[in-house]
Amino acid sequence: MKLLIRGGRVIDPANEIDAIMDVLVADGKIEAIAPNIQAEGAINIDAAGKWVCPGFIDMHVHLREPGFEYKEDIASGTRAAAAGGFTTVCCMPNTDPVIDNAAVASFVRERAQKSGVVNVLPIGSITKKQAGRELSEMAELVEAGCVAVSDDGLPVADSAIMRNALQYADMFGLPVLSHCEDLNLARDGQMHEGYYSIIYGLKGIPAAAEEIMVARDIILAQTTGAQVHICHVSTAGSIDMIRDAQERGVQVSCEVTPHHLILTDEIVGSYDADTKVNPPLRPLEDVVALREGLLDGTIDCIATDHAPHHLESKDCEYNLAAFGISGLETAVALIMDKLVHPQILDAETMVSLFTIGPADILGINKGSLDVGTDADITIVDPELVREVNPREFYSKGKNTPFKGMVLKGWPWMTIVSGRVVYKEGKIITE
Ligand SMILES: NC(=O)N[C@@H](CC(=O)O)C(=O)O
């Protein structure tokens, strides 16, 4: 089976390509990239006016299976990923049971094979049951296909355990993805601690709750020489420390979410629980610093932190609501509309933040259109205008603060290993 994607703007930052070209796919692999390819018997896809990119990778999603299938499962979560233009997602281990051993990791991969429509790479936990006391068997997790370890949802509060984790994971080349939160400072907090938390009468989570842990992790990465990756970085102070550490040669990378790049804590005044997320939405100064970090290369990638929740845990008092935003189906459109079209972010940087950026952190052979690699391809229609309508989400999680927003620039087609899994609003399953 051959696919010929014709006349699109091919943007492949890993190969420094940005030109109108054809892409030929054969037997699930990239076979050629060149102008005016002739291919007998190939199915033609007219990509004129579209961006043809390496498949987008989201290295931070919560698929909730096993254990919380009422919030999301691998079938629904991977459909949401495909609709959002992602060909590969890495799923966090805060499931029930936790992905802390080979059996659960293998279960996730088997479910993904059977019911998923995009590549699913599991993330194992740093500590058994994410309890923060004893390290998981990382050798076993690597063997079972885990590409990183994380206790996301919770910090590794004990610094001695974190230091051991960094050293141990380093032996397997596994990145440690750190959820930075000092639980004593964050306790009972509902939103960012500052002007608006006072105005709105909600208990605040100070920036220091994140920054103290970012500082600690940088110090531990420096003293061990190991690699640490900071999840969902959200404050100016964190960015400053990460930038400084990178300049000193410390192996620290980080990701940012679309919501932290676009929203401020002011919108919590709607008391809509869909604005409640961890880390919390921050003031404008932080948003500005995150955008600077994105442009100067301090931030390595954009990840959604897709955190679907059931209506019951969102349609309630702000104080009682769960933290999290269903992000897979809006990420690309948000970045296109709010950063690319206003010319804050150029197309090539945007594509690299969704492709080679995360692939390099994870050390996976994806994120480029290299000939011979899996034909994972994301095609974006930069001109398509659509409203965010959670009722049409493939995700079971309808919890988005972006509902009703009209955005320009959406994923148009998603191709995984040469198979079209999403096209113009529809998931395609044979
Ligand atoms: N981000 C969130 O607000 N929630 C995440 C946990 C996490 O990413 O820390 C979840 O699992 O629901």
Ligand SMILES: [Zn+2]
């Ligand atoms: Zn987290």
Ligand SMILES: [Zn+2]
């Ligand atoms: Zn998360």
